[in-house]
Amino acid sequence: MRNPTGSRDTDAALEVLFHPFDTGALAWPSAGGALFLRARDGWPLHARAYPRLVCEQGFKPAFDALARSGLPVHGDGVGGTYPLVLVLPPRQRDEARALFARALVQAGDAGVVVACMPNDEGAKTGQSDLAKLAGPVSVLSKQHCRVFWTGAREVDADLLAHWRVLDAPRRVGDGTWMSRPGVFAWDRVDVASALLLQHLPADLAGEGADLGAGTGVLARDVLARCAQVRTLDLYEAELRALQLARENLATHANAGFHWHDVTGGLTRQYDFIVMNPPFHAQARADRPDIGRRFIAVAAEALRPRGRLVMVANRHLPYEAELGGRFAQVRTLAAASGFKVVEAVRA
Structure with missing residues (x-):
């Protein structure tokens, strides 16, 4: 190769x-x-x-x-x-x-x-x-x-x-959540996702997607808080995590689950997208190109006036990608080295 x-x-x-x-x-x-x-x-x-x-x-x-x-x-x-x-x-x-x-x-x-x-x-x-x-x-x-x-x-x-059985699925946290060793932040809510959850807009509505959904932590709160959300599609590249997300959101009939490489693009359009994009690949070094690609895919998949709400490391250079693809970009919160950004498509 x-x-x-x-x-x-x-x-x-x-x-x-x-x-x-x-x-x-x-x-x-x-x-x-x-x-x-x-x-x-x-x-x-x-x-x-x-x-x-x-x-x-x-x-x-x-x-x-x-x-x-x-x-x-x-x-x-x-x-x-x-x-x-x-x-x-x-x-x-x-x-x-x-x-x-x-x-x-x-x-x-x-x-x-x-x-x-x-x-x-x-x-x-x-x-x-x-x-x-x-x-x-x-x-x-x-x-x-x-x-x-x-x-x-x-x-x-x-x-x-x-x-x-060391990596078998098990209940974590308050006992309502299934996870397993090896998936991202398997035994906790990571700092970035926690910040995004704190500042998640309650008025998200229509058809949405969660890119890089993991075990479904963010998707759960979107479906619980945002009464006007009709459907939410979870896209996750790691099959072990997606299988857990299916179990964790089994009671939500309006949730869809897709084993998918987001960097390859999406095939349908959405009213809103939420995400905590990955910024590492197999190596430990930062890979901001992955996050930039997630932003580009989100922009392509959003309908006019569609909203992106994402969290990212404050030091990663995403501003140019966001500014070039969205009509409005604003920071909702910044803390603990992370930032929550909302962007609206023209």
């Missing part, structure tokens, strides 16, 4: 994940195929043939990239056992431990689990966790990443049973 400049895509963890197969330290299974959990597309997947590879990815942009490249990919729920299970673990430790446990179960009694993590994103901890669960692991390092895999099994059955 190459980007528009002609250079190879940069995903060191993905590349190093396949390093044991490139060096001959591991052999690709001759039968039975392989399962790739938290799969991402990139040139290493296409550098050679990997027969009967099945991918699972719940983040819609990554899912779409895998599908476009022709790889078999599922959003979730891939069952069965495989002689090889590949894993790109997430940063959140409970979620990662649950994923290691699932990988071991789906590798059966004799399969191999191979995982890779960047050094600055917990590779040493991930290696230690897999070893606690499965016994001694083999390790290779390259490009500031660590790839590690299971050998002869010494599985701790009690720990396996405990870790398998």
